[in-house]
Every structure is written in structure tokens, then in C-alpha cells.
Amino acid sequence: MEMEINGKLNEVYPDMKRGVLGGTFDPIHNGHLKIAEEAVYSLDLDEVIFIPAAKPPLRPGGAVAEAVHRLRMVCLAIDSMPKYKISTVEMERGGPSYTVDTIEELRCRLGGAIYFILGWDSLDEIPKWHDPVRLVTMCHLVAVPRPDYPRPDLNRIETLVPGLKESIIMLEGPLVNISASDIRRRIAHGLSVSHLVPGAVANYIKERGLYYSSV
Numbered sequence: 001m002e003m004e005i006n007g008k009l010n011e012v013y014p015d016m017k018r019g020v021l022g023g024t025f026d027p028i029h030n031g032h033l034k035i036a037e038e039a040v041y042s043l044d045l046d047e048v049i050f051i052p053a054a055k056p057p058l059r060p061g062g063a064v065a066e067a068v069h070r071l072r073m074v075c076l077a078i079d080s081m082p083k084y085k086i087s088t089v090e091m092e093r094g095g096p097s098y099t100v101d102t103i104e105e106l107r108c109r110l111g112g113a114i115y116f117i118l119g120w121d122s123l124d125e126i127p128k129w130h131d132p133v134r135l136v137t138m139c140h141l142v143a144v145p146r147p148d149y150p151r152p153d154l155n156r157i158e159t160l161v162p163g164l165k166e167s168i169i170m171l172e173g174p175l176v177n178i179s180a181s182d183i184r185r186r187i188a189h190g191l192s193v194s195h196l197v198p199g200a201v202a203n204y205i206k207e208r209g210l211y212y213s214s215v
Contacts, residue, residue, distance in 0.1 A: 016112035019048035019142065022090070022099065025070050027205060028077045029183055029197045031176035033084075035144055038174050039117055040083055043142065048117075049085045049106070050074050054097055065210050067091055076200035098130040103139050114139035115169070119146045123168075127160035136167040143170050147177045187211040 019039045021032065028050070036048040052070050065073075071088065078084035089105055090097040103114055116139045123143045126132050141164070143152070151170075158165045183193050188211055194202050205211060 016046040016110070017044065017115065018106075018110065018112055019043070019045045019115045019117055020051060020103065020106065020139070021048055021117045022051040022053065022102065024053045024180070025050070025074050026065050026180050027070065027073050027183060027197060027201055027210070029178050029180060029201075030195075031178035033077065033081075033198070034174045034176055035117060036084060038144070038171065039115065039142055042171055043115055043169070045083070045115060046112075047083045047085050049087050050078065051087045051090055051102060054091045054094055069204075069208060069210060073201045073204055076204055077198045079200070100129070100131045100135040100138070103135060107138060115142045116140065117142045117144065119144055120149050120152050121146050123157070124152045126157060126164065132161045133163060136161060136163045139167070141168045143168060145172065145175050147175055184211045188213065 019036065021036055021039075023032065025032065032050075036050075039045055040048060052067065052074055054067060071086070071091065074086055078086065087106070089102055093101070099116070103116060106114060116135075118141065120143055123141065126135075126141075129135065145151075154165055154168060154170075178196055183196050186193050186196075187205065193205070197205070
């Protein structure tokens with residue numbers, strides 16, 4: 001599967017600043033778009049690349065949308081936003097997918113500076129990731145706050161991942177109180193999610209009958 005960005009990814013531009021926002025996007029929601037918007041504004045990014053994971057974590061008793069649906073919903077969500085792109089790099093790779101490998105592949109394909117966007121909670125877990133020391137040498141980490149989650153202790157993380165403090169950019173917003181799991185529960189209970197996801201995504205979920213049996 002080739003990389004897709006509203007049709008095609010941009011050509012290699014070594015001077016571009018690219019944000020990278022990965023996730024299961026099950027489904028993509030307005031919070032994801034708000035985070036991307038803030039990163040573009042705060043860091044003067046040329047574009048943000050959305051990277052759907054090949055397989056989301058197992059959820060006992062819950063429906064999981066197939067990769068083709070999650071990819072399609074991302075396409076619909078960003079269709080009218082020229083700075084938002086899509087990469088299928090993790091879906092192409094298949095199997096376990098490590099962030100460090102994804103960033104390395106994007107650097108080889110595209111060049112330029114990479115700004116990997118993650119939540120404060122994920123930043124706290126970075127020491128447990130695969131090869132985090134190499135990861136922080138290849139990109140900037142852009143950490144965004146999570147509701148009710150304390151600001152991570154960068155000094156503590158630095159002792160476990162040397163070089164992280166030179167790579168990290170801490171954003172103070174946006175504070176997004178939207179979760180994909182809550183959206184799935186609302187759909188399963190027959191509640192509207194039109195205020196939580198883009199209209200085209202809400203229509204796609206309804207047309208395909210996604211998440212209606214996720215409880």
C-alpha cells in the first residue's frame with residue numbers, strides 16, 4: 001500500500017518541518033484535529049502526517065474497526081485541510097510497529113525535521129518504548145497535556161532516556177477532553193457523536209454500522 005495524503009504524499013523537501021501524529025484513530029475525532037492545529041500554529045509546521053496503526057490494542061468484548069475503515073475515516077477527516085497528510089507506513093509494515101522504526105523510515109523517505117506529537121501520559125512511558133534513546137536523536141518530541149494528568153518530570157525521564165531534554169518541546173495546550181473509547185460507548189448506546197467527530201466521519205460510522213456493538 002502506497003503512502004496516501006489526500007491522494008499522494010508531498011515530494012521530498014529537506015527543509016520542511018513535519019509533525020507526526022500516530023494512533024489507532026478508532027475513530028479519529030475533533031481532539032486529534034485540535035492537537036494537530038495547535039502543533040502547526042505553535043511550531044510553524046509545514047504539515048502534520050497522521051499515521052494510523054496497523055492494529056489497535058485488543059479490547060475484550062469491544063468491537064475494533066478494521067484498518068481500512070480507520071484509514072478511510074482519517075482521509076475523510078482531513079480531506080479539506082491541505083496541511084494534514086496521511087501515511088500508511090505502519091500498515092505497510094505489518095506486525096509489531098515501533099515508533100522509532102516509523103520515524104526512521106519517514107526521515108529516509110522525506111528528509112526534513114520531524115516533530116513527533118504525543119501526550120504527557122505517553123511521554124511518561126517513553127522509557128518503556130523500544131529504543132527510546134535512538135528515537136530522541138532522530139526527532140523532536142512534542143508533548144501535549146492530557147486532562148487530569150500531571151506534568152511529567154523531565155529530570156526523571158532524562159535519567160532513563162539520555163538526550164530527551166534536548167529533544168522535548170512541552171506544549172501547554174490544547175487540553176482535549178475527548179476520547180475514542182467514549183465515542184465508541186456513545187455510539188453503542190445510540191447517542192449522537194456529531195459534536196465529537198467531523199461530520200463526514202459521523203456519516204461514515206453510521207453508514208458502515210461501526211461501533212454499534214462495542215459494549
